[in-house]
Amino acid sequence: MEILVCVKQVPDTTEVKIDPKTNTLIRQGVPSIVNPFDKNAVEAAIQLKEKHGGKVTVISMGPPQAKDALKECLAMGADEAALISDRAFGGSDTLATSYTLAAGIRKLGKFDVIICGKQAIDGDTAQVGPEIAEYLDISQITYVAKVEVNGDTVRVEREHEEGYEIIETQTPVLLTVVKSINEPRFPTVKGTMKANRKEIPVITVNDVDVDPDRLGLKGSPTQVLRIFTPLQRKQGELIQADSARESVTVLIRKLSEAKIV
Structure with missing residues (x-):
C-alpha cells in the first residue's frame, strides 16, 4: 500500500508574526512545530503500514526550514519525504x-491513500486537504476518527x-483526520539518527507541470485587507447580595436602567 501524508510546519502559536506589507505570516526565524493534526495523520499512516505493509511518504510545502518537520516525521516511522520549496510558491493561500x-x-x-490533518493551527481553514482531492480528482472523506482498509475498500468513521x-x-x-483518531508516537533515538542521515529531495517550480499564474501571491484569490488586534472587552459587574432573589432584583433594575430590558 502506497500512503502519502501531507504535513505542514507551522509557527509556534505563541510566536505568530505578520508581515505588515504583505499581510502574510513571517516564518523565517520564528520557532516552528509540526502541525499537531498532521502528527495524527502520520501516526494513522504508520499504523496502516504496520497492519497492511507498504510505504509511507510525507510531503510538505514551505521554506527550506520545513525539512525539520519532515525529519521529525521520518523519525516517527515514515519511509520517504519530499519538500516542495521555491520562492514562486511564497504567499500562497489555500487554493494556490x-x-x-x-x-x-x-x-x-x-x-x-493520502492522509492530511483536519486543519492547520495557523490558518484553521480545513480547506487544503479537500482542495487537493479536487485537483487530483479522487474521493475524499473529512473528519475521520477511525479508518480500516480491506483491499481497495476504505471504511471510516466520520466524526460530526x-x-x-x-x-x-x-x-x-x-x-x-481528527485528533481523536490516535495518539502520535514519539520519535525514537534510532529513528532520529536515521532521519538525520536521510537526504530529502526538494521539488521546485521547474520540476512540476504548473501554470505560473496560479502560484504564490499571484495565484491566490484570497486577499487580506487589514490585520488588527481586537479591543479587549470590559469585564462585567459581579452582583453581590444576601440572597438569590435580591441578586435577581438588582440585575433586573440594572438592565432596565441600561434599557436592555
Whole structure:
C-alpha cells in the first residue's frame, strides 16, 4: 500500500508574526512545530503500514526550514519525504497551496491513500486537504476518527456534531483526520539518527507541470485587507447580595436602567 501524508510546519502559536506589507505570516526565524493534526495523520499512516505493509511518504510545502518537520516525521516511522520549496510558491493561500501540493503529488507518483490533518493551527481553514482531492480528482472523506482498509475498500468513521457516520469508498482516496483518531508516537533515538542521515529531495517550480499564474501571491484569490488586534472587552459587574432573589432584583433594575430590558 502506497500512503502519502501531507504535513505542514507551522509557527509556534505563541510566536505568530505578520508581515505588515504583505499581510502574510513571517516564518523565517520564528520557532516552528509540526502541525499537531498532521502528527495524527502520520501516526494513522504508520499504523496502516504496520497492519497492511507498504510505504509511507510525507510531503510538505514551505521554506527550506520545513525539512525539520519532515525529519521529525521520518523519525516517527515514515519511509520517504519530499519538500516542495521555491520562492514562486511564497504567499500562497489555500487554493494556490493545494494546487501546488497536487502538482507535487503527481510528480511523486500514484498513491492509494493520502492522509492530511483536519486543519492547520495557523490558518484553521480545513480547506487544503479537500482542495487537493479536487485537483487530483479522487474521493475524499473529512473528519475521520477511525479508518480500516480491506483491499481497495476504505471504511471510516466520520466524526460530526451529532455522532459518527460510517462511510466506505474505493482507493485512491484522501482522508483528513481528527485528533481523536490516535495518539502520535514519539520519535525514537534510532529513528532520529536515521532521519538525520536521510537526504530529502526538494521539488521546485521547474520540476512540476504548473501554470505560473496560479502560484504564490499571484495565484491566490484570497486577499487580506487589514490585520488588527481586537479591543479587549470590559469585564462585567459581579452582583453581590444576601440572597438569590435580591441578586435577581438588582440585575433586573440594572438592565432596565441600561434599557436592555
